[in-house]
Amino acid sequence: MTDDAYLFLADGAPGSGWQAMPVSLTGGLECLQTPAVRAWLDAHQTDAASPALHVVPPEETGMIPEGAERLPVPLTEEELERVRRAAATDQVAAVEKELLSYRDSEEGRDALLHKALAAGLPAHRIVELSGVDPAALPTAPRS
Numbered sequence: 001m002t003d004d005a006y007l008f009l010a011d012g013a014p015g016s017g018w019q020a021m022p023v024s025l026t027g028g029l030e031c032l033q034t035p036a037v038r039a040w041l042d043a044h045q046t047d048a049a050s051p052a053l054h055v056v057p058p059e060e061t062g063m064i065p066e067g068a069e070r071l072p073v074p075l076t077e078e079e080l081e082r083v084r085r086a087a088a089t090d091q092v093a094a095v096e097k098e099l100l101s102y103r104d105s106e107e108g109r110d111a112l113l114h115k116a117l118a119a120g121l122p123a124h125r126i127v128e129l130s131g132v133d134p135a136a137l138p139t140a141p142r143s
Helices: 035-043 058-063 077-087 090-102 109-118 123-130
Strands: 005-009 053-056 070-073
Touching: 005 058, 035 070, 053 058, 090 109, 090 123, 109 123
Parallel strands: none
Antiparallel strands: 005 053, 005 070
């Protein structure tokens, strides 16, 4: 895993790999105004509004299609959260919201942790959102 998020250009062909969040749907990202990113976009004859320009958080960089043009970019914590939420499925986004509100309550902890695992959230993300000790996570999701 890397500490940088990545911008990458998707060719748009069906079956070309995982579909990340188009940058145009994430709101403004500060990195888009940097000379390095502007030069990279110019070199690829595209701009930040292009539907081919995608962004992935650090934990998802392994999902960038093979051979895609890519550029590591730093994101602020707020931008990173926006990217993660924008790319999440409705089910994952709902569970993440519950995990964030869980920080203030212990009620229903085990059920919520099982729900998060069953929704496909990675353990590190559950720990980050809920604040639970990694050792407190159940070993297998319940149906």
